[in-house]
Amino acid sequence: MPRIAVAAPPIAVVAATVLLWWLAVRAFEIPEYLLPTPGAVLEAVWVERDRLAWGMLATAIGASGGFAIAAALGIAIGSILGLSRFLERGFYPLTLLLQMVPLVALAPILVVWLGYGQRAVIASAAIVALFPVIANTLGGMRSVDRDLEELFSLHRAGLASRWWRLRLPASLPSIVTGLRIAAGLAVIGAIVGEFVSAYAGDRAPLGMVIVSAMREYRTDLMFGAIGLAAIVGFALFGIVNFGGWLLLRRWHASARSSSD
Amino acid sequence: MMRAVCSTTALAVAISLAGCGDPDATSRGRTSVSVQLNWVPEPEFGGFWQAELDGVFADAGLKVELIAGGPSVPSAQLIASGKVPFGIVSGGELLSINERGGSLVALFATFQGDPTAIMVHEASPWKTLEELWRSDATVACEANLPFVTFLNRKYGGENLKLVAHSTALANFVNDPTLAKQCFVFAEPVTLELQNVPVRVFPVLESGFNPYTAVLVTTREHLAANPETCRAMVMALRRGWDGYLADPTKANAAMAKLNPAMSVEAMNLAAKKQRFLVEDETTRSHAVGWMTGERWNTLAEQMNSLGKLEQIPDEIEAIFWQPPVDDGPMAPALEDSATS
Numbered sequence: 001m002p003r004i005a006v007a008a009p010p011i012a013v014v015a016a017t018v019l020l021w022w023l024a025v026r027a028f029e030i031p032e033y034l035l036p037t038p039g040a041v042l043e044a045v046w047v048e049r050d051r052l053a054w055g056m057l058a059t060a061i062g063a064s065g066g067f068a069i070a071a072a073l074g075i076a077i078g079s080i081l082g083l084s085r086f087l088e089r090g091f092y093p094l095t096l097l098l099q100m101v102p103l104v105a106l107a108p109i110l111v112v113w114l115g116y117g118q119r120a121v122i123a124s125a126a127i128v129a130l131f132p133v134i135a136n137t138l139g140g141m142r143s144v145d146r147d148l149e150e151l152f153s154l155h156r157a158g159l160a161s162r163w164w165r166l167r168l169p170a171s172l173p174s175i176v177t178g179l180r181i182a183a184g185l186a187v188i189g190a191i192v193g194e195f196v197s198a199y200a201g202d203r204a205p206l207g208m209v210i211v212s213a214m215r216e217y218r219t220d221l222m223f224g225a226i227g228l229a230a231i232v233g234f235a236l237f238g239i240v241n242f243g244g245w246l247l248l249r250r251w252h253a254s255a256r257s258s259s260d
Numbered sequence: 261m262m263r264a265v266c267s268t269t270a271l272a273v274a275i276s277l278a279g280c281g282d283p284d285a286t287s288r289g290r291t292s293v294s295v296q297l298n299w300v301p302e303p304e305f306g307g308f309w310q311a312e313l314d315g316v317f318a319d320a321g322l323k324v325e326l327i328a329g330g331p332s333v334p335s336a337q338l339i340a341s342g343k344v345p346f347g348i349v350s351g352g353e354l355l356s357i358n359e360r361g362g363s364l365v366a367l368f369a370t371f372q373g374d375p376t377a378i379m380v381h382e383a384s385p386w387k388t389l390e391e392l393w394r395s396d397a398t399v400a401c402e403a404n405l406p407f408v409t410f411l412n413r414k415y416g417g418e419n420l421k422l423v424a425h426s427t428a429l430a431n432f433v434n435d436p437t438l439a440k441q442c443f444v445f446a447e448p449v450t451l452e453l454q455n456v457p458v459r460v461f462p463v464l465e466s467g468f469n470p471y472t473a474v475l476v477t478t479r480e481h482l483a484a485n486p487e488t489c490r491a492m493v494m495a496l497r498r499g500w501d502g503y504l505a506d507p508t509k510a511n512a513a514m515a516k517l518n519p520a521m522s523v524e525a526m527n528l529a530a531k532k533q534r535f536l537v538e539d540e541t542t543r544s545h546a547v548g549w550m551t552g553e554r555w556n557t558l559a560e561q562m563n564s565l566g567k568l569e570q571i572p573d574e575i576e577a578i579f580w581q582p583p584v585d586d587g588p589m590a591p592a593l594e595d596s597a598t599s
Contacts, residue, residue, distance in 0.1 A: 208403075
């Protein structure tokens with residue numbers, strides 16, 4: 001498919017949305033403290049570009065750190081739970097708690113435990129990003145071909161060898177799916193963590209910029225910072241997608257079809 | 261007070277006082293109005309509860325619904341957009357939101373002295389706000405608020421580490437080196453009752469002293485319902501007079517709605533906030549009284565701090581208040597006010 005045909009639909013949808021947004025503000029005379037125009041948002045982003053660039057960097061570091069921890073822990077926990085139904089039944093409900101926990105309520109406690117700064121932000125991002133990795137890893141481990149498992153048993157393969165040579169590769173498509181979900185969630189977790197634990201100043205992360213702008217009724221800057229947080233999420237998602245494609249392209253249908 | 265605990269309930273709680281003293285209010289044709297508070301029930305709103313319990317709102321022809329606020333409730337936007345006819349904001353918020361298309365008008369300023377303060381542990385080395393601000397301490401505060409910029413301009417603050425301000429007190433209690441933004445009669449009272457000794461530096465002593473807990477409405481609502489607005493202000497003055505004379509009844513009522521704050525804490529807070537509610541101006545006029553000079557000073561300060569692009573041309577137009585000797589309160593029935 002030509003590149004233009006791939007890029008055109010999302011560009012058209014975004015352009016139409018921005019146009020409708022602008023028309024709505026103008027037609028209904030919506031005051032700036034409720035909704036700024038797209039132009040005002042772009043102007044605020046340009047005027048505050050240095051502060052927002054540092055903010056993006058800080059948020060990207062927090063989200064990436066949380067994502068990396070969630071990925072490593074999630075794959076490890078999912079793999080261990082995949083070893084036996086007993087372990088799964090025992091511990092899976094506990095991992096579900098991670099999904100149910102209201103992070104906004106938990107975040108202030110993380111600051112008490114870990115102090116102000118990136119540690120609490122990374123922990124916040126890791127907590128929300130962990131569950132999809134565990135769930136998808138476990139799902140992948142549970143769907144390994146039975147015949148291949150028996151083949152490994154015939155050859156008396158050890159646990160480590162079985163995991164490395166069979167279960168992990170077989171679970172990769174499922175794990176990559178979990179990591180994709182976790183990438184977006186990690187940014188949300190980082191922003192929530194920043195609301196309560198970030199340092200202020202010229203290099204404050206986007207969560208802090210959003211809170212400050214909200215308190216000053218700077219909706220233009222607030223929308224700009226939210227948009228940039230979404231871009232951080234897209235970037236992390238893109239990196240995971242690319243990594244997944246690199247891992248799967250030679251043998252899995254999902255990667256082959258997307259590269260065709 | 262106990263904002264950490266309260267915050268979890270604040271979003272969900274809407275407290276209707278309507279009919280507390282008179283279950284047959286609607287049959288007597290009172291004008292229904294709602295007031296969006298910017299926090300949960302606590303002594304800074306004592307005058308509202310006193311006015312209801314003493315039947316002052318009813319005498320004024322008003323049936324008042326008080327809606328609790330919280331840290332995530334956009335009170336100022338709700339009022340400015342006309343979703344509620346009355347509400348509580350700070351003086352700085354009024355100027356900021358008006359510059360961005362709002363049309364808020366101040367009717368009653370609860371605090372002549374801004375209760376905003378910075379608290380430190382009593383064992384900490386800082387004896388004054390200036391000492392603290394010139395140090396390399398870590399301060400949990402709303403870093404972009406005008407008072408922080410004001411203190412930075414006045415005292416430097418280059419070495420301070422400003423961190424996110426949350427309503428929770430656990431951080432502060434656990435960290436003897438941390439300084440934290442507070443209200444002089446709120447968090448310090450809670451900590452005092454928990455035997456956590458603190459030293460409190462009121463920001464107003466630095467020269468930045470905006471009106472706080474200001475009752476506002478929109479210009480459009482005031483123009484369409486002047487009698488309702490007048491009745492509300494007159495009733496609130498009487499409510500505050502009653503609360504200042506004896507806050508125990510209203511505090512008991514508020515404590516039932518705010519389980520995070522005991523009656524004991526409310527009584528102590530009421531005592532501590534008194535000097536911020538009353539001053540020479542209120543004694544010579546009425547509680548809640550505002551002056552153009554004070555509003556102008558705030559606008560000039562915010563402008564010089566880069567928080568306000570322009571000083572309003574007609575500063576007198578941003579506040580309205582009935583004269584002190586405005587006669588007995590007349591029921592506000594001729595207006596078309598609705599909640």
